[in-house]
Amino acid sequence: MKNSDRFRVVLVSPEYELNVGAVARAMKNFGFSDLSIVAPKCDPTGFDAIMHSKHAREVLEGAKICKTLAAATRGCKLAVGATGVIYRHWHETIRSPISLEAFAKKIASKREGKVALVFGSEGVGLSEKDISDCDFLITIPTSDAYPILNLSHAVAITLYELSTYAPRAFVPSGEKEKEALIKAFSLIVDRFASELRNPKKVKVAFRRIIGKSMATDKECAAVLGVMRRAGREIEKKK
Numbered sequence: 001m002k003n004s005d006r007f008r009v010v011l012v013s014p015e016y017e018l019n020v021g022a023v024a025r026a027m028k029n030f031g032f033s034d035l036s037i038v039a040p041k042c043d044p045t046g047f048d049a050i051m052h053s054k055h056a057r058e059v060l061e062g063a064k065i066c067k068t069l070a071a072a073t074r075g076c077k078l079a080v081g082a083t084g085v086i087y088r089h090w091h092e093t094i095r096s097p098i099s100l101e102a103f104a105k106k107i108a109s110k111r112e113g114k115v116a117l118v119f120g121s122e123g124v125g126l127s128e129k130d131i132s133d134c135d136f137l138i139t140i141p142t143s144d145a146y147p148i149l150n151l152s153h154a155v156a157i158t159l160y161e162l163s164t165y166a167p168r169a170f171v172p173s174g175e176k177e178k179e180a181l182i183k184a185f186s187l188i189v190d191r192f193a194s195e196l197r198n199p200k201k202v203k204v205a206f207r208r209i210i211g212k213s214m215a216t217d218k219e220c221a222a223v224l225g226v227m228r229r230a231g232r233e234i235e236k237k238k
Contacts, residue, residue, distance in 0.1 A: 006115055007162060008034040009155060010072045012130055013121040015041045021052030021060065022152030028056035030159040035063040036072040041121070069118065069133050077113035077175055078211060081126050081134035082158060084148040096208060097137035100161050106214065108165035117158060122151050132204060135211025177220040182207055184227040191234050
């Protein structure tokens, strides 16, 4: 799979046509074309969007409009949320973003499997639910005085960074392998839920770890075997 085919840009509820157009332009600048837009608050193919896309009109017109983030990321092995807000407290979500540079180097070893790059709306960014639906988060280092980038700028910087790395021979685990591992861990957490302060956060933390590790099928299978055995032993002792 070519580097440009490995990534899908997902915009969640963008508010301004000019930003959507500028995103399309940035995508074409770096050779990307897979764009999905979740519940847009503007017309993705309106006059301003087309005007600011310049020669990338086909990216706009080829964009998939979705009702939910789950629909927009369907078929992707990883969903990676972009955020400029690192220290906000969430009740049910653990935020531990890695830098864009670290992500680009990490993903360079991923040869197959689609990756969704998820960007929030201009006004509020990604919601807590959106973040929970992502495997992990990335952030672009910026000035503390003004850390939030314009949507199209964030997309452009992200695609530039990713375009500088070539994939190597490494095949990550698929959705089924990851979900089986997460499900096995969740069953163990459920068994001890009454003794844990926040079982849901424990599950979210484990999902983040699996997402960041980019484990292979064999690695997932090895850990899954141990977890399932542990689960059976726990059931016996009930």
